[in-house]
Amino acid sequence: MLISRYMTIYRFFLPFLVLPAFFYAQDQKKDSITSLSEVILIEKGIEKKAVGITPSGTIGIKEMERYSPLDIASSINQISGVYLLSGALNTNRITIRGVGARTPYGTDKLRLYFNNIPVTNGAGFSTIEAYDMENLGAIEVIKGPKGSSFGTNLGGALILRTRAPEAGKTSFTNSSTFGSYKMFKNNLAFRHSENGFNINLSYNHLKTEGYRQNNQFERDGLLLTSSVKLGNNDRMDFLFNYIDYTAQIPSSLNQTDFEENPTHADANWLAARGYEANKYTLAGVTYSHQFKGSLQNSTSVFYTYLDHYEPRPFNILDEFTHGFGLRSVFRGNLFSGNFTLGGEAYRDEYHWGTFENLYEDNNGNGSLQGNRLSDNQEFRRQLNIFATFEVPLTGNLSAQVGLNLNKTTYNFKDLFTIGEDNKSARRSFKPILLPSMKLRYRWQNGSLFASVDRGFSNPGLEETLTPDGVVNPDISQEKGMNYELGGKFLLFDGAMQVNATVYLMHIKDLLVAQRVGEDQYIGRNAGKTRHKGLELEARYAVPVSGSLSLTPFFAYTLSDHSFVDFVDGENDYSGNPLTGVPRHRLSSGLDFAYGNDVALNISHQFVDDIPLTDANTQSSKAYNIFTTSARYSLPLIGPVKLRLNAGINNVLNTNYAASVLINAVGFGGSQPRYFYPGNGRNYFGRIGLSYVF
Template sequence: MRVYVPLFCLLFPFLVLAQQTPKDSITQLQEVILMEDAVPKKAVGITASTTIGPTTFERFNPTDFASAINQIPGVYMLSGALNTNRITIRGVGARTPFGTDKLRLYFNGIPVTNGTGFSTIEAYDFENLGSIEVIKGPKGSAYGANLGGAILLETKAPSAEETRLVNTFTIGSYNMLKDNLSFTHYDNKFRISLSYNHFETDGFRENNQFERDGILLNTTFQLAEKSSLSYVLNYIDYTAYIASSINQTDFEEDPTRAASNWLAAKGFEANNYVLTGLSHTYQFSDKLKNTTSIFYTYLDHYEPRPFNILDEFTNGFGFRSQFEGQWGTGTYVLGTELYKDEYHWGTFENLYAENNGNGSLKGNQLSRNTEFRRQFNLFGSLTYPLSTRFSAQFGLNLNKTHYQFNDRFNTGDANTSATRNFDAILLPNLGLRYTLTNGQLYANVSRGFSNPSLEESLTPEGIINPDIAQETGTNYELGGQFAWLNKKLTLDWTLYRMEINNLLVAQRVGEDQYIGKNAGETRHQGLELDVKYRTYLSKKLLITPYLGYTFSDHVFVDFVDGDNDYSGNPLTGVPRHRLTSGIDVQHSNGLQLNLTHQFVDKIPLTDATTIYSEAYHVFHLKLGYRAQIATDLSLGLYAGINNVFDTNYAQSVLINAVGFGGAQPRYFYPGNGRNYFAGIRLGYDF
């Protein structure tokens, strides 16, 4: 492992606290615990969404993105490795073999889901985020109408006029080292936030090393009283070695093992990712505002796999404009969003078996392809009060998707290009809200869709399959949000049911080849609960127990795959029960204790439900301390244990795995064993 010590760590011993502790420490406790509620939401009108922010993030290791997201009922992030993540919302996307699809991902209001619907959460540093907002299901018209919903990532923003330098330094098991150095300045005309982060670890498993560097720049200029201009740049450069999934024998006997073929090839992926965007906001009047953004994304990806070497790059371009205004006593949102990308990819022989044990070796080219993908969204919503307590929201989203595929390698073949123009699809939603003394009730009916990826829309011969259709579904939702005892006790609950037609199934026809087909209908229904209680045990001690529960009754209503009829079986890849719970304890002297627990029920791994993963419990513990050690200098210390009881569990699974050449199917991505971390924060206010 390369020894890495940033300049600021040499000047200032390691870490930072981004927030001073006022003399009134009891007030400080109240502010800390309420930071989550103070995070502004982006979901428009009465659209229900769930937001997590600083309070949740502070419970975990600053590298543990998955545990934070999994605090949200109905949302499940399966993390096979730092670079291998799949996020499902209410079971949507659970059958995707690799990666996250069927939802829209936004970063500071910019859509970053690619042209075929895949999102890469690992392109963003957890420590740079100020909030994560999740719209579950297709009810957020302004953020697409994808069946899974939308995830809105927002970076940290200065809360008051300040100039601050902050450094956070963390070390841990597996030779883990992470450093995040950030500078923020905010005055009435100009805001800037610049951060640099470095992260490296050898990983829990064989062939599991990871190294990443990143830069994030956010600026806002107040051009005039009614006009402002913002610019964002996010750059990530990482190399991640791939242990891949393992079979049940290896999982039970030694979960640190890598898949033998990936280990022999020393497989890895190297990524350079850039997002840059420019946004202009103009306040026409008190009743009308417009925000317009243009953006560009670039991804350069190189991945030696045992079966071949993938070399690809993607250029993405986009435009988004949104008007927000008042119409009488109601409010409306109108806007449009266009995303286009050009995807160039080729594969090469991997001659690792002939490389004397030195890993992957690039051989002859096997393929060369170009794809052009385009998605257009037109959206609008109107929220109108029908009485002092009762309001309604009607929204529409219009989507048009286009794919073009060109085979640049087999140029003599008649089928060297293919085009697929999906018909425009109109997706309405209706929401109702009734305000009560201690909370509110809401209901929603909405239509959603998911596109097949371009590869899923091709036949094995590489030509467009005209019979492949978009998934569509109708979502029904009833919920409530309540607060009692002067907001010390809060309860959020949701009941939902969604029926999805033209279920897209990725069928594996080779070690690195999947094709798609529409195989039937699924029904997603369930219950989500989120309960928190805040109370002072004394004037100096604040305690917050909390619980989140997800019940998922997801089944194949009609699913016939070849000669097999799986109708009535539970949906593959979804645990029936999930529970997150914990307790936060804060003392006025700056001490903070976080104990968190997650339970995941067994997961069906095959459509025939013949194999399940085992249910598991995982506990994490973190202890922190913060203090103002000088007028302008703040200190934070923290240490923790992940997986306190050293549970052997599958943090991610691969459904319907196939064993090639007589080998056992590889279903399991083991979670890390018991591991430790500690860090220090230093903050300086100029």
């Protein structure tokens, strides 16, 4: 079995090992001008936001356009070390190097930024589905706790950036996407740029019936970004993002239903017609000032609001969160180096309550709200203060030191019960100091880097409370040390770029959310994990002729993650693989391009089996997914341009688990529900018109 699996990996790598050697002989006949242009193609021209010599991975518009505008998982999973599990359009979990894999639902243990504004809430959760893929210009990932200026969370940071207007031009664009499962998506955008001012306004609408029962999704969104230059040294940036969506929830399936009836919803969720309704608002203003000399400052103030209503079979959750914060960063030169100094302060107020769900007494009409079961309020505060200093040591060698200080406080109020039964409590974590150090050596055709960093993760809401709703005074933050070595190499006169990284991360005080009821978890610090891994990425731009180019690419991830010390009651899981993490993953493909107007892509993703229980007694099956897409654009009349896209997802109609729920428990004699089925073979087509003047 093991030999067969490694042979499978080898077969997928083989084309990339052979192609460079084949085309290298052809490339010797090309002059240096052609080679230099290929370097620009590989680098993508995307401005890096990670500070100084901090390494990061980035995908741009071309990489995102390989897939349907709904398929954010395939786009992000092109980056090695990053794995997005998507149970539905509204059910996503991002893990980086195995961190966050044990979270039951949603994304935590990393920091999410949208146009440099932090949008992770006070409990550490981030919502990637609050942003429309068609509005994004780039996604940058800092893997692990080495990004001092973007938090030192053990998972790292995810930085989303919107599309910028084309300099000096005004454009109207409209794209309409149609697809399987009665999917319709429309994005209408106005962009304008002139000297000292730009504005971007877009509206999007999406509706789909979904692959499964009780799987409808409808979303409307509005995005406004603008930048105004105030004199020679000042600039104001404005951001407003609003999303309103309603998503039915088919929930997870047991193994029998997953294999035999993957389009079905769980029976209880179907009977209750479970769904969630969300209204999310983000508003922010950033003021930037250039002082005399090299010193500059950028300060953002922002406000977030989320209104969430979710009928589940076991109860109905009604909640809202509003928060506000400030992020200020100073940058400049000091002695012979560069420094960054700043901080983030964030405070939010979370209100939530539960009610009886009387769907069984509602004559088959789904959920019906009954008596109140709980009423709670929580105030959450976080403070991050950070500093970095980068200095050249020799002509090719540079060093960077960083420091981050975090202080987190939770204040929980029980508004439902009184007297001795009242569960109100406060939990203030001790300040935690998180240093980092990096070295980079550069030469003409590449660079090497080494990094040592300390990181942490705060407990989430379920982990801070016991099943009875009492604040757990014994829970503490996860803490870890990350050691990393890697490099970037340009080969064949720059036509091929290879990125390679090996890392070792030790995490202690592992946070475990143990499921003790259908919607009840208890958090505790259960032991230690060791995360070892290899990340390898390569792109090879091959100019076949004057207009035709071929670009093979791949991103491979080896995750050798395990429990070092993990005892759960009478069970000792030490030495077992880390639950929820595939050992091998591969994203690969070929891009064919004819000029700037015709493109064809063939993509492949391999995901190894995933351990589903801490005892390693149950695993998901490994799978391969193939996708193909094509793009064609042509001018129509004057400044009007037509753009056509079409694609097929899951070409071979593979039944696979796009997401999993670890350590699932079957209640009342039922089978555990581990699996969220991925979509079957499906199609999409997009037609776009743009008017640029």
